[in-house]
């Protein structure tokens with residue numbers, strides 16, 4: 001998710017679940033080809049397994065960007081066919097590629113020819129006035145013909161005119177049944193359902209119908225949701241770490257990144273939700289929000305927030321509550 005699932009976010013999420021597959025934000029092929037590659041593509045080995053999502057509709061550029069991504073060590077290269085933003089539309093990629101299955105297939109074929117890792121596609125069930133039955137079937141058939149075995153399907157249409165990207169994540173109605181029918185009609189493909197899944201129970205309820213579930217906003221707002229996934233969905237017998245344990249492991253990472261010149265809030269903004277639903281969640285968030293962006297803010301800010309969450313900083317908590 002753009003601006004959200006950067007490398008710091010993924011490092012943090014990986015502390016909560018070892019098995020969940022993580023994805024980068026969408027990166028345009030041009031950014032990979034002409035940008036600062038270490039900044040655009042760099043990630044920590046701890047983040048594996050992690051996929052790189054690319055955006056473009058130029059098969060040659062995508063092939064080259066995919067190759068560079070695979071050389072960086074990404075475990076999968078994913079093509080974005082779901083983003084509805086104006087910028088992406090004017091580049092003729094993202095969701096508007098749903099109207100051009102042959103071009104999407106050409107992109108996938110070119111990417112597959114240049115990387116040893118799987119090439120997958122994230123799409124919608126349709127765009128605008130497309131018939132979500134026939135069009136999605138045709139899109140998937142054409143792209144699968146080019147060798148794509150995995151489709152992550154955001155179970156709502158994108159309306160390319162008149163809705164903002166944010167509205168396009170909420171307004172067009174969800175249609176899980178359409179994704180289930182896709183899986184039923186193409187059992188040999190791996191179909192992953194996305195959109196509006198807000199709990200582990202909701203994810204589990206989908207699994208009889210599809211191969212997997214992708215969580216976006218819920219995992220960001222309430223990352224501790226991921227902590228039970230390894231045990232519940234992947235059969236791990238390890239006890240999930242507590243929220244405080246996760247912070248304890250994240251803090252040395254934060255210190256290392258601070259020493260490289262990263263600002264504290266670039267990392268702490270991703271952990272604001274870790275105490276979601278817990279008694280001192282608000283005070284924890286508030287401490288980070290008020291202090292982590294300040295010049296020179298260091299690890300002590302996280303340490304205090306951690307102690308607030310733990311209930312050690314009672315005076316700090318009391319003071320914060322008075323001001324709420």
Ligand SMILES: Cc1cc2nc3c(=O)[nH]c(=O)nc-3n(C[C@H](O)[C@H](O)[C@H](O)COP(=O)(O)O)c2cc1C
Nearest residue numbers: 001002025026122154169194195196197215216217
């Ligand atoms: C801030 C934000 C940024 C997003 N960026 C991307 C992106 O870069 N690539 C992508 O495929 N989807 C992106 N999405 C869409 C999500 O991946 C997901 O498809 C959508 O939010 C529906 O799933 P959810 O209800 O689980 O969040 C983004 C969503 C949000 C909220």
